[in-house]
Amino acid sequence: xxxxxxxxxxxxxxxxxxxxxxxxxxxxxxxxxxxxxxxxxxxxxxxxxxxxxxxxxxxxxxxxxxxxxxxxxxxxxxxxxxxxxxxxxxxxxxxxxxxxxxxxxxxxxxxxxxxxxxxxxxxxxxxxxxxxxxxxxxxxxxxxxxxxxxxxxxxxxxxxxxxxxxxxxxxxxxxxxxxxxxxxxxxxxxxxxxxxxxxxxxxxxxxxxxxxxxxxxxxxxxxxxxxxxxxxxxxxxxxxxxxxxxxxxxxxxxxxxxxxxxxxxxxxxxxxxxxxxxxxxxxxxxxxxxxxxxxxxxxxxxxxxxxxxxxxxxxxxxxxxxxxxxxxxxxxxxxxxxxxxxxxxxxxxxxxxxxxxxx
Amino acid sequence: xxxxxxxxxxxxxxxxxxxxxxxxxxxxxxxxxxxxxxxxxxxxxxxxxxxxxxxxxxxxxxxxxxxxxxxxxxxxxxxxxxxxxxxxxxxxxxxxxxxxxxxxxxxxxxxxxxxxxxxxxxxxxxxxxxxxxxxxxxxxxxxxxxxxxxxxxxxxxxxxxxxxxxxxxxxxxxxxxxxxxxxxxxxxxxxxxxxxxxxxxxxxxxxxxxxxxxxxxxxxxxxxxxxxxxxxxxxxxxxxxxxxxxxxxxxxxxxxxxxxxxxxxxxxxxxxxxxxxxxxxxxxxxxxxxxxxxxxxxxxxxxxxx
Numbered sequence: 001x002x003x004x005x006x007x008x009x010x011x012x013x014x015x016x017x018x019x020x021x022x023x024x025x026x027x028x029x030x031x032x033x034x035x036x037x038x039x040x041x042x043x044x045x046x047x048x049x050x051x052x053x054x055x056x057x058x059x060x061x062x063x064x065x066x067x068x069x070x071x072x073x074x075x076x077x078x079x080x081x082x083x084x085x086x087x088x089x090x091x092x093x094x095x096x097x098x099x100x101x102x103x104x105x106x107x108x109x110x111x112x113x114x115x116x117x118x119x120x121x122x123x124x125x126x127x128x129x130x131x132x133x134x135x136x137x138x139x140x141x142x143x144x145x146x147x148x149x150x151x152x153x154x155x156x157x158x159x160x161x162x163x164x165x166x167x168x169x170x171x172x173x174x175x176x177x178x179x180x181x182x183x184x185x186x187x188x189x190x191x192x193x194x195x196x197x198x199x200x201x202x203x204x205x206x207x208x209x210x211x212x213x214x215x216x217x218x219x220x221x222x223x224x225x226x227x228x229x230x231x232x233x234x235x236x237x238x239x240x241x242x243x244x245x246x247x248x249x250x251x252x253x254x255x256x257x258x259x260x261x262x263x264x265x266x267x268x269x270x271x272x273x274x275x276x277x278x279x280x281x282x283x284x285x286x287x288x289x290x291x292x293x294x295x296x297x298x299x300x301x302x303x304x305x306x307x308x309x310x311x312x313x314x315x316x317x318x319x320x321x322x323x324x325x326x327x328x329x330x331x332x333x334x335x336x337x338x339x340x341x342x343x344x345x346x347x348x349x350x351x352x353x354x355x356x357x358x359x
Numbered sequence: 360x361x362x363x364x365x366x367x368x369x370x371x372x373x374x375x376x377x378x379x380x381x382x383x384x385x386x387x388x389x390x391x392x393x394x395x396x397x398x399x400x401x402x403x404x405x406x407x408x409x410x411x412x413x414x415x416x417x418x419x420x421x422x423x424x425x426x427x428x429x430x431x432x433x434x435x436x437x438x439x440x441x442x443x444x445x446x447x448x449x450x451x452x453x454x455x456x457x458x459x460x461x462x463x464x465x466x467x468x469x470x471x472x473x474x475x476x477x478x479x480x481x482x483x484x485x486x487x488x489x490x491x492x493x494x495x496x497x498x499x500x501x502x503x504x505x506x507x508x509x510x511x512x513x514x515x516x517x518x519x520x521x522x523x524x525x526x527x528x529x530x531x532x533x534x535x536x537x538x539x540x541x542x543x544x545x546x547x548x549x550x551x552x553x554x555x556x557x558x559x560x561x562x563x564x565x566x567x568x569x570x571x572x573x574x575x576x577x578x579x580x581x582x583x584x585x586x587x588x589x590x591x592x593x594x595x596x597x598x599x600x601x602x603x604x605x606x607x608x609x610x611x612x613x614x615x616x617x618x619x620x621x622x623x624x625x626x627x628x629x630x631x632x633x634x635x636x637x638x639x640x641x642x643x644x645x646x647x648x649x650x651x652x653x654x655x656x657x658x659x660x661x662x663x664x665x
Contacts, residue, residue: 048505056521181645183597185604186620186638193627193634285510289601293624303513304605307520315520319513327508
C-alpha cells in the first residue's frame with residue numbers, strides 16, 4: 001500500500017485525489033474489482049425493484065381492457081381485447097413481456113430493458129417519451145434544491161460547530177429541527193400564501209423556463225435536505241475538531257481560520273458528501289409532492305396524475321425509471337466515497353482482517 | 360423465579376429507570392416535547408368528549424369560512440345550536456378545532472399502529488436474518504436493499520395505488536417503508552451479540568434459540584429500537600398527512616390534518632387560518648417526536664454519557 005493511505009487523518013491533498021483514479025482504475029486493482037462487484041450486485045436489486053413495482057401494479061383493481069373499450073363493450077369484444085393486450089397471460093409471462101418486450105401489431109412494445117413500454121392507453125402518448133421529456137424538469141428542481149441545501153447547510157453547520165452551544169448554534173439547531181419536521185406541502189402552501197398571494201414577488205405556478213417561478217419550489221424542496229446537511233456538517237465538524245491533529249495544528253500556532261478551513265473542513269466534509277448524494281436521490285422522490293403543488297410539469301406530476309387516471313403502464317414506467325435512477329445515483333455516491341476517503345478504500349482490500357479485528 | 364430474585368430484578372430495573380429519567384430530564388426541550396405529546400394523546404383519547412364526531416363531519420354551509428373566534432348558528436341533531444368557532448370554520452362550515460382534535464386521534468393511531476407493525480415484522484425478520492444467517496440472511500437483506508432502493512414516497516404511493524384507498528392499506532403503505540430500518544438495527548445488533556461469551560454460556564447450559572433471543576439478545580437491542588420507533592412515529596404521521604394531502608390516504612369528510620390542508624388549498628386567499636392550524640398541528644407533533652427521539656438517544660446511549 002502506498003504511503004498516502006496511512007498518511008491519515010488530515011492530510012488529504014488534491015494531489016492525492018488526482019492520483020487515485022489513475023492507479024485504481026487499472027484492471028484487477030482493488031478499486032476496479034470493488035466497482036465491478038457493486039455493478040454486478042446492482043442487477044438483482046434492479047430486477048427486484050421492477051418485480052415489486054410490477055406485482056403491485058398487477059394487483060391493482062383497474063381493468064385496462066375495460067378502459068380501452070368503454071362501458072358498453074360486448075363480452076366477446078372484451079375477451080378479444082384482453083387477448084390483444086396480453087392480459088390473459090399468466091403473471092410471470094406478463095412480467096417477462098414487461099422486461100423483454102411484447103410482440104403485437106397494436107399493443108406491442110420492446111420492453112423495459114430497451115426503454116420502450118408502448119403507449120399509455122389513457123393519454124395514448126408514448127410512455128418513455130413522456131418520462132424522458134419531463135425528467136429534465138424534475139432534474140432542474142432537484143439539482144437546484146441540492147445546490148441551495150449545500151450552499152446554506154454547510155456554512156451554517158460550520159458556524160454551529162465552531163461555536164457549539166452558543167446562541168447562534170441554538171437558533172440553527174431549532175431551525176434544522178423545524179426543517180426536518182415540517183411537512184413539505186405545508187411549507188409550499190405557506191410560501192405560496194406569503195410570496196405569491198400577498199407580496200406577489202414569485203408566481204404560484206412554476207415552469208422550467210421561468211427562473212423566478214422556480215424559486216419557491218426549490219426552497220420548498222431543499223428545506224428537508226438543508227436541515228439534514230446542516231446537522232451532518234455540524235456533528236462531523238465537532239467530531240473532527242476534537243481530534244489530535246487539530247490540537248497539533250493549534251499548538252503549532254496556526255490561526256483558527258486555517259485550522260477550521262484547511263485542516264478540519266476537508267475531513268469533516270467526507271460524510272457530508274455521502275449524505276448529500278443520498279439526499280439527491282430522495283430529492284428526486286420528494287419532487288413528486290412539490291411538483292404537484294406548484295403544478296410543475298415534472299415526472300412527479302405525471303406519476304400522480306397517472307395514479308388518479310389508473311394509467312398502469314405510465315405508473316410502472318415512471319416508478320421504475322425513478323427507482324433505477326435513484327439506485328444508480330446511490331451506487332455512484334458510494335463509489336465516489338471510496339475515491340474521496342482513502343481510509344474507506346483501504347478497508348476494501350483488508351475487509352476480512354478488519355472484521356476479525358473488530359471482534 | 361424465587362421471590363428473592365424477583366425482588367432483586369425489580370430493584371435493578373427501577374434503578375435503571377430512575378437513572379434513565381435523570382439523564383432524560385436534563386434535556387428540558389425533550390421534557391417539554393414529552394408533555395406536549397402527552398397532551399396531544401389526551402386530546403386524541405378524549406376527542407369525542409370535546410367534539411362529537413358527527414358534529415365535525417357534517418356540513419353547515421351558512422357558517423362557511425368563518426374567521427377564528429366568530430360565532431354561528433349550527434343546525435345539528437334537529438336543533439339550532441349557538442356555537443363559537445374557536446379556530447374558525449372551513450369551506451363546508453365545519454369547526455376547524457373540532458376537526459383538528461379528531462385528526463389528532465387519527466394521526467396518533469396511524470403513528471403508533473404503523474410503527475408497531477414495522478417493529479414486529481422488521482424485528483422478526485431482522486432476528487431471523489441475524490441469528491440464522493446463511494440463505495435467510497441473504498434473501499432478507501436483498502429484499503431490504505430492494506425496498507430501500509425505491510424512494511419512500513414512491514413506494515407508499517405505489518402501494519396505496521395498487522391496493523386501493525383505505526385506512527388499512529394506508530397503514531400497510533407507511534409501515535412497509537419503515538420495516539427495513541428495523542431489520543437492519545436488529546440484524547446488526549444480533550450479529551454483534553450472538554457470538555459473545557455470555558450467549559455461548561447460555562447455549563452451553565442448554566437454552567434454546569428462542570429463549571436466547573428473548574432473554575439475552577432482546578434486552579440489548581431495546582434502546583436503539585425505542586429511539587428509532589419514537590423518531591418513526593413522527594415520520595409516519597408526516598407520511599400519512601402527505602398521502603392524505605395527495606388524496607391517497609384518508610379522504611374528507613373524515614378529519615385528517617393532511618386532507619384538511621388539501622381542502623384549504625383553494626381557499627388560501629380568503630381564509631389563511633385554514634392553512635395555519637393543521638400545518639402547525641403536524642409540525643408540532645412531528646417536531647415533538649423528533650426531539651423526544653433525540654433526547655432518548657442521548658439518555659439511552661451510554662457512549663454519549665458524560
